[in-house]
Amino acid sequence: MTELRTGGTHVLLxxxxxxxxxxxxxxxxxLIEHVLDAGADGVIALGTTGEFFTMTAAERADTVDExxxxxxxxxxxTVxxxxxxxxEAVKLARHAQTAGADCVMVLPPFYFAKSADAQLAHFSAVAEAVDIPVMIYDGxxxxxxxxxxxxxLAQEFDNVKYVKMALPAPQxxxxxxxxxxxxxxxxxxDATLVSALRLGAAGSAIATGNFLPKEVIALHAAANSGDWDKASEVFADSLLHGVAATANPKNQFIARIKAVLAAQGVIAHATVRPPLAQLKPYETEDLLASVRAAGIL
Incomplete structure (x- = not known):
């Protein structure tokens, strides 16, 4: 089992x-070679960015294996x-452990979003079912x-070791x-990365690392050295443009990231699965013009 490195980025593939x-x-x-060659500290498969919600259990298991x-x-x-x-979450977590994953990332149950009791029961069941570390997905x-x-959870289960804090509330x-x-x-x-690092985040688990891995890693290097001016400069010069171009509208962010990756030649196609919709030709043209102007392509 490989411990999750701190001080860098774990890319949400x-x-x-x-x-x-x-x-x-x-x-x-x-894609994996692209982010690892850039120096990513880890990868996270089958997060929201990975379209897990469009896949069967068998496809998810096969993706973990691959x-x-x-x-x-x-x-x-991390899976x-x-x-x-x-x-089902327990079954998926057990398969991830058997396949050789180093950590599982557990989402809260959506239908009981405001129930702390439901969250506690859900997270506890997964943590109890596996020996590998567990990452709680907050947000x-x-x-x-x-x-x-x-x-x-951390008090009761030694393997609850990580939290991905994905809300735009770095405090x-x-x-x-x-x-x-x-x-x-x-x-x-992604948008509040620098602030979150300033407040003690030990690294990142973000999607921008798919298409700007070197820039994300450069930001972390600056933050690790305490050069917050440099970290902010890297964010403003590249990441800000990438986040702005791909994050809105929210229901298109996966399709937009894939369109940029396809234009970069990292992946062959920008295909997303229903219920997600492909970008219209003019949306792709506008997106690529924006990232090209920002020097991302």
Whole structure:
């Protein structure tokens, strides 16, 4: 098992698809090499960016197997096990552990978004089912996981070691560190990355690293050295433009990231699966013009 490195980025991988919506292993391999060659500290498969919600359980299991095989132990592999069904999340987590993943990322149950009790039961079941580390996803689809819930989980389960804090509220990082000091917090909101690092995030788990991995890593290097002016400069010069171009409208962010990756030649196709919609030709043209003007292409 590879410990998750701190001080850098764990890239939330997209899942490449062929035009017929079948999974594209060749492009997945290309994407993994792209982010690892840039120096990424880890990869996260089957997060929201990875379109897990469009995939069958068998496809998710196969994707985990492929990612672990393609990474070959060079960095830590974290696997998203998001499901409203606790039993299904447990099954996915157990498969991830058997396949050789280093960590599982657990999303809160969507249908009980405001229930701390439901979250606690869901997270506890997954943590109890596996021996590998667990990452709690705070902010999936805007769903908050209270810091007291994280603290209770970390107190009871030694393998609850990480939190991905994906809400645009970097002050939550400081709260999590105060109430659950044994848990490592990764910044999960691309737009507030610098602020989250300033407040104690130990690294990032963001999607921008798919198409700007070198820039994300350069930002972390500056932050690690305490050069916050440089970190802000890197963000303003490149990441800000990439985030702005791909993040809105929110329901298009995966399609937009894939369009940029396809234009970069990292993946073969920008295909997304329903219910996500492909970008219209003019939307792709406008997007690529924006990132080209920003020097991303």
């Amino acid at each position: 997209v899942t490449p698809f062929l035009p017929d919506h079948e999974r594209d292993r060749e492009s997945l391999s290309s 990612v672990v095989e393609l990474v070959r132990g060079r960095v830590a592999v 998203g096990v998001g499901s409203d069904s606790t039993a 999936a689809d805007g769903i908050e996981v209270d810091a007291t819930t994280v603290a209770a 939550r990082v400081a709260e999590l560190r105060r109430l659950a000091p044994q848990v490592t917090v990764f910044a999960g909101d």
